[in-house]
Amino acid sequence: MTYVHDIGGAPVIIGAGLAGLMTALHLAPQPVVLLSRTPLGTDASSALAQGGLAASLGEDDSPDLHLSDTLAAGDGLCNEQVARRVVEAVPHAVENLIRLGAPFDRAIDGNLRLGLEAAHSRRRIVHAADATGYQLFHALLAVAQRTRSITIMEGITALRLVVAEGCIIGVLAVLESSVFALPTRRVVLATGGIGGLFCDTTNPPSSFGHGLALAACAGAELADLEFVQFHPTALDTQRRPMPLISEAVRGEGAELVDEYGHHFLAMTPGAELASRDVVARAIANELAAGHRVYLDARRCLGQKFAKRFPGIDAACKQAGIDPAVEPIPVRPAAHYHMGGVAVDAEGRSSVSGLWACGEVARTGLHGANRLASNSLAEAVTTAAWVAASVAGTSAGWQWHRLPATVSVRADPLPVRQLVSNALGIFRHGKVLREAITTLLPITVGETPAADPALVALLIAIAAFRREESRGSHYRSDFPGRNPEALPSRLTLCTAFENAVALNWQRSERSC
Numbered sequence: 001m002t003y004v005h006d007i008g009g010a011p012v013i014i015g016a017g018l019a020g021l022m023t024a025l026h027l028a029p030q031p032v033v034l035l036s037r038t039p040l041g042t043d044a045s046s047a048l049a050q051g052g053l054a055a056s057l058g059e060d061d062s063p064d065l066h067l068s069d070t071l072a073a074g075d076g077l078c079n080e081q082v083a084r085r086v087v088e089a090v091p092h093a094v095e096n097l098i099r100l101g102a103p104f105d106r107a108i109d110g111n112l113r114l115g116l117e118a119a120h121s122r123r124r125i126v127h128a129a130d131a132t133g134y135q136l137f138h139a140l141l142a143v144a145q146r147t148r149s150i151t152i153m154e155g156i157t158a159l160r161l162v163v164a165e166g167c168i169i170g171v172l173a174v175l176e177s178s179v180f181a182l183p184t185r186r187v188v189l190a191t192g193g194i195g196g197l198f199c200d201t202t203n204p205p206s207s208f209g210h211g212l213a214l215a216a217c218a219g220a221e222l223a224d225l226e227f228v229q230f231h232p233t234a235l236d237t238q239r240r241p242m243p244l245i246s247e248a249v250r251g252e253g254a255e256l257v258d259e260y261g262h263h264f265l266a267m268t269p270g271a272e273l274a275s276r277d278v279v280a281r282a283i284a285n286e287l288a289a290g291h292r293v294y295l296d297a298r299r300c301l302g303q304k305f306a307k308r309f310p311g312i313d314a315a316c317k318q319a320g321i322d323p324a325v326e327p328i329p330v331r332p333a334a335h336y337h338m339g340g341v342a343v344d345a346e347g348r349s350s351v352s353g354l355w356a357c358g359e360v361a362r363t364g365l366h367g368a369n370r371l372a373s374n375s376l377a378e379a380v381t382t383a384a385w386v387a388a389s390v391a392g393t394s395a396g397w398q399w400h401r402l403p404a405t406v407s408v409r410a411d412p413l414p415v416r417q418l419v420s421n422a423l424g425i426f427r428h429g430k431v432l433r434e435a436i437t438t439l440l441p442i443t444v445g446e447t448p449a450a451d452p453a454l455v456a457l458l459i460a461i462a463a464f465r466r467e468e469s470r471g472s473h474y475r476s477d478f479p480g481r482n483p484e485a486l487p488s489r490l491t492l493c494t495a496f497e498n499a500v501a502l503n504w505q506r507s508e509r510s511c
Contacts, residue, residue, distance in 0.1 A: 003178070003179070003180040003181070004180065004181045004183060005180045005181065005182055006183065007033050007151075007182050007183070007184060008031065008395075009183065009184055009185065009186075009395045010030075010031040010032055010033050010151075010184060010186075010395070011027065011030070011032050011033070011184060011186035011187070011188060011390050011395075012032075012033045012035060012171050012182055012184045012186070012187050012188070013032060013033070013034045013035065013187075013188040013190055014035050014158045014171070014187065014188070014189050014190065014191055014211065014214070015035070015036070015189065015190035015191040015192060015211065015358070015360070016034050016035070016036035016040055016141075016152065016154075016190075017045060017137065017190060017192055017358065018133065018136055018137055018140065018358065018376065018379045018380070019190040019357040019358025019359070019360075019379040019382075019383055020034055020188070020190035020357070020358070021034070021137070021140040021141060021144050022140060022357075022379060022380055022383035022384070023188055023190060023357050023383040023386050023387050023390075024144055024147075024150045024387075025100075025140065025143060025144060025147065025150070025383075026383055026384045026386075026387030026388070027149070027387045027390060027391055028147050028149045028150065029148075029149045030149060030391055031149050031151070032149060032150055032151070033151045033153060033182065033184075034144070034150055034151065034152045034153065035153050035156045035158060035171075035173065036152065036153070036154045036155070036156065037155070037156060037157040037158075037206075037210075038154070038155065038206075039154055039155070040141060040152070040154055045133075045192045045193055045195070045203050045204060045207055045359070051117060051125065051127075051132060051244075051246050051247055051248060051372060051373045051376075052115060052117075052125040052126050052127040052128075052132045052248070052373045052376070053090070053094065053097075053125070053126045053132060053136075053373055053376040053377050053380070054066065054090065054117075054120070054124050054125055054126075054371065054372070054373035054374050054376075054377045055090040055091050055093075055094050055124055055126055055377060056087065056090070056091060056122070056124050057091055057094065057112055057114060057124060057126070058114050058122055058123055058124060060122055061122040061123075061124050063084070063087045063088045063091075065121055065122055066087040066090075066122075066124060067080075067083055067084050067087045068121070069119060069120055069121050069371055070083050070087065070365065070366075070371045070374060071083060071367070072119065072275075073119045073275050073366075073367070073369050073370065073371035073471075074365075074366060074367020074368055074369060074370075074371070074471065075367055075368040075369050075470050075471040075485070076367065076368065076470065076485030077224065077227075077364075077367035077368040077470070077471065077485050077487055078364060078365065078366065078367035079363070079364025079365070079367075081345070082345060082363050082364045082365055083364070083365050085345070085381075086363075086365050086374075086377060086378060086381050086382070087377075089381040089384075090377045090380070090381055093377070093380040093381050093384075094112075094126055094380075096380075097136065097139070097380060100139055100140060100143050101139040101142065101143065102128065102135065102136055102139050103128050103135055103139070104126050104127065104128050105126075105127045105128060105129060112126055113126075113127065114126065115127055115248045115251055116248075116251035116273070117247040117248060117250075117251050117273070117372035117373055118247050118250065118251075118270070118272070118273040118274060118275060118276060118279065118372050119270070119273065119274070119275045119276075119371055119372065120273075120371070120372065120373075125248065125251075125372070125373045127248065129309075129310060129311065130246055130248065130308075130309040130310065130311045130312050131311045132376065133376065136376065153175075155175055155176070156173050156174070156175050157173060157174050157175075158171050158172070158173050158210075158214060159172045159173060159174055159179070160172045160214065160217060160218075161187060161214050161215070161217070161218040161351075161354065162181065163218050163219060163351065166219070166351065166352060167185065167351070167352040167353050168184070168185055168186070168187050168218070168351060168352065168353030168354050169183065169184075169185060169353075170182055170183045170184055171184065171187060184353075185353045185393075185394070185395065186353055186355075186390050186393055186395070187353060187354050187355070188347075188355045188356070188357055188386060188390060189211040189214060189215060189341060189354070189355070189356040189357070189360050189361070190211075190356070190357045190358050190360065191209075191210045191211030191214070191358075191360045192207050192210075192211070192358065192359050192360060193207050193209070193336060193337040193359040193360070194207065194208060194209035194212065194228070194334075194337045194455060194459070195207050195241070195333075195334040195335060195336075195337075196208045196412050196416075196452075197209065197334070197412050197415065197416060197419045197423075197452060197455065197456055197459075198333070198334035198416065198419055198420050198423075198424075199416050199417060199420040200234065200242060200331065200332070200333040200334065200420070201240070201241055201242060201333050201334040201335070202231055202234050202241050202242050202243075202244045202333050202334070202335045203241055203334065203335070204241055205240060205241065205412070206410075206412075208410060208412040208451070208452040208455060209337070209360075209452070209455035209459075210410065210451070211340075211341065211356065211360035212225075212340065212341065212360065212455050212458065213410075213451040213452075213454050213455050215341045215349060215351070215354065215356065215360075216454065216455075216458060216491070216492040216495075217454075217492060218351050218354060219350075219351055219491065219492065219493075220341055220342070220349045220350050220351045220354060220491070221341075221342040221349070221350040221489055221490070221491050222339065222340065222341055222342055222362070222458060222462075222489070222490050222491065223339060223340070223341075223342035223362040223487055223488060223489050223490070224338055224339035224340075224362050224367075224368070224462070224487055224488055225337075225339035225340075225458050225459045225462040225463075225488070225490060226339065226459060226462040226463040226465075226466050226473045226488060227337070227338035227339050227366075227367075227368050227369070227471055227472050227473055228334060228336075228337055228338070228339075228423065228459070228472055228473075229276055229277070229334075229335050229336040229337070229338060229369065229370050229472045230276070230277075230280040230284075230332040230333060230334055230335060230424075230425050230472065231244060231247075231276065231280070231332065231333055231335035231336075232256075232276055232279040232280040232282075232283050232330070232332050233245040233246075233247070233249070233250070233256075233279075233283075233295055233328075233330040233332075234330060234331060234332065234333035234335075235315060235316065235319060235328065235329070235330065236292075236293075236329040236330050236331040237319045237329070239315075239319070242333045243312070243315035243316075244312075244333075244335075245295055245312055245328055245330055246309065246312060247276075247372050247373075248309070249295060249297055249301075249309060249312065250272040250273060250295070251273065252297070252300050252301055252308065253297075253299070253300030253301075254272065254295050254296060254297035254300055254301070255271075255272060255295070255296050255299075255300075256272055256279070256282075256283065256293060256294070256295055256296075256330075257293075257294050257296050257327065258286055258291040258292065258293060258294070259291060259292045259294070261296075264282065264286055265279070265282055268282065275369055275371075276369065276370075276372065276472070277369050277471055277472045277474070280332040280425055280472075281425055281426075281474065283330070283331065283332055284332055284424075284425045284426065287331060292329060293329070293330055293331060294327030294328060294329055294330065295327060295328045295330050296327040296328075297323055297327075297328070298323075298324070298325065298326070298327070301323075301324070302324055302325075303324050304324075305323045305324045306323075306324065309323075316328055332425060336359065336370055336375060337359055338362070338366040338367065338368065338369065338370050338471075338472065339362050339459075339462070339488075340356065340359065340360050340361045340362035341354075341356035341360055341361050341362060342362050342489065343355065343356050343361045343362065343363055345363075345385065346385050346386065346388070346389035347361060347363075347382060347385060347386035347389060348389060353393070355386050355389065355390060356386075357379065357382055357383050357386045358375075358378070358379045358382075358383075359375065359379075361382070363378065363382060364487075365378050366378075367471065368470045368471020368472060368473065368485075369471035369472045409448045410448055410449075410450075410451045410452055411448035411449055411452065412449070412452035413449075414442070414447075414448075414449040414452075414453075415439065415442065415449055415452050415453050415456050418435055418438060418439070418456070419435075419456045419459075421435075422434070422435035422460060423435070423456070423459055423460060423463060425474065426474055426476050427463055427473070427474060427475050427476065428475065428476050428477050429464060429467075429475065429477050429478075430477075432460050432463055432464040433464060433502055435456075435460045436457060436460050436461060436464065436498075436499050436502055436503070437499075437502065437503050439453045439456055439457040439460065439499075440457060440496075440499045440500070440503060443457055454492075457495065457499060458490060458492075458495050461490065461495050461498050461499060462488050462490055463475075464498075464502075465488060465498070466488060467482075468480060468481055468482040469481060470482070470485065
């Protein structure tokens with residue numbers, strides 16, 4: 001039986017990571033309900049972010065330079081208007097985070113210490129040691145827990161968004177085995193990314209694209225789903241999620257070498273600080289050729305490694321590696337999703353009453369390849385705009401019906417190997433077509449893999465349709481780059497139409 005839990009029509013934010021917390025804080029003192037499917041802090045990708053937050057705070061820097069680097073990394077698919085708005089707002093957002101208790105690193109003179117990361121032309125990365133996401137998350141969580149207008153509900157999984165006449169009217173959710181409905185006309189998705197669909201990932205294994213499944217089933221338009229960023233340097237051990245060896249280590253001068261000490265990026269423009277897609281493909285090629293790949297920080301940091309990167313040092317030593325005296329084994333891992341729910345400048349989706357913020361949203365900031373440390377920058381700036389839009393929308397609501405219950409447990413494990421094979425760093429049309437054919441029947445079954453398979457199917461179709469190589473999307477059968485950069489758009493209906501058509505074509509050929 002499904003019960004109705006009256007929340008007075010308050011906005012519901014699904015996801016309690018950095019984007020969700022920031023949105024809730026910006027909505028204060030307006031009442032808001034924040035849903036977390038796990039105990040707070042145990043399953044948020046933003047809490048795992050080591051790198052930092054990009055902001056043009058240096059005397060030799062400017063929003064224009066930050067914008068230029070962002071557009072270059074995005075490989076033609078950034079929304080320049082959105083990107084400019086974000087880079088101009090980030091310095092103020094950093095000041096706000098400091099007021100909220102963010103413990104950013106400072107130099108001896110008291111100014112913020114700024115780091116350098118790949119594809120940035122200036123030092124502009126604000127850090128909190130090598131655990132920026134963790135520090136920001138817990139600083140914001142402490143404030144949110146003291147804010148009376150924010151009701152935090154832990155252990156709650158959103159099952160479906162309820163839609164009537166094209167508008168959101170509620171959220172169907174589950175706590176343990178009890179299914180209930182939250183009547184509301186305002187929902188914000190802040191559910192994070194899709195890295196958990198892959199075997200090698202820096203994301204929590206449960207991060208399978210929950211918000212994308214919710215939005216797609218509600219009829220929302222999705223955009224640029226094919227663009228998945230693989231971080232070049234995850235610690236190559238059996239631990240999952242894979243500990244990240246932050247780009248900041250390469251920013252300090254660490255080099256990528258093979259087992260013979262050969263510096264294989266020496267002739268690549270930018271070398272270790274080339275864009276992430278370039279470095280990830282170079283490492284993947286070395287691994288495919290049978291080599292091991294290591295990040296060597298002995299010369300640039302040596303005994304200073306532990307002080308500069310205490311979290312990374314601890315993770316390495318837990319694996320039996322001392323970065324001060326030996327190179328660190330690394331390999332690429334699924335890290336960030338540039339695509340997501342298509343939203344406008346205020347975070348509104350194509351479904352009335354539905355917003356998206358953070359990694360689950362496709363704002364147009366990242367384009368085909370996210371610039372390092374722009375993810376936290378996006379979350380802390382766009383959250384304010386989303387909150388303002390939500391606050392300016394009518395809270396009136398009327399519950400029309402109780403929907404049927406749906407499967408309450410999602411498990412990406414059954415599709416993880418298939419996704420890793422078909423949607424990795426190198427892709428091919430034949431493999432994508434086979435993956436689509438395999439995934440389609442799983443999405444319509446009543447199994448724990450249904451929603452993860454649905455998200456994987458959407459990404460595979462977007463990847464199959466983009467017959468070029470651009471940014472993080474590399475097609476070995478279409479290695480060239482089209483002269484015109486066009487975003488991709490997809491809905492659940494068009495995705496199924498595409499999948500069925502491909503399946504039909506395959507059946508005809510086999511007859």
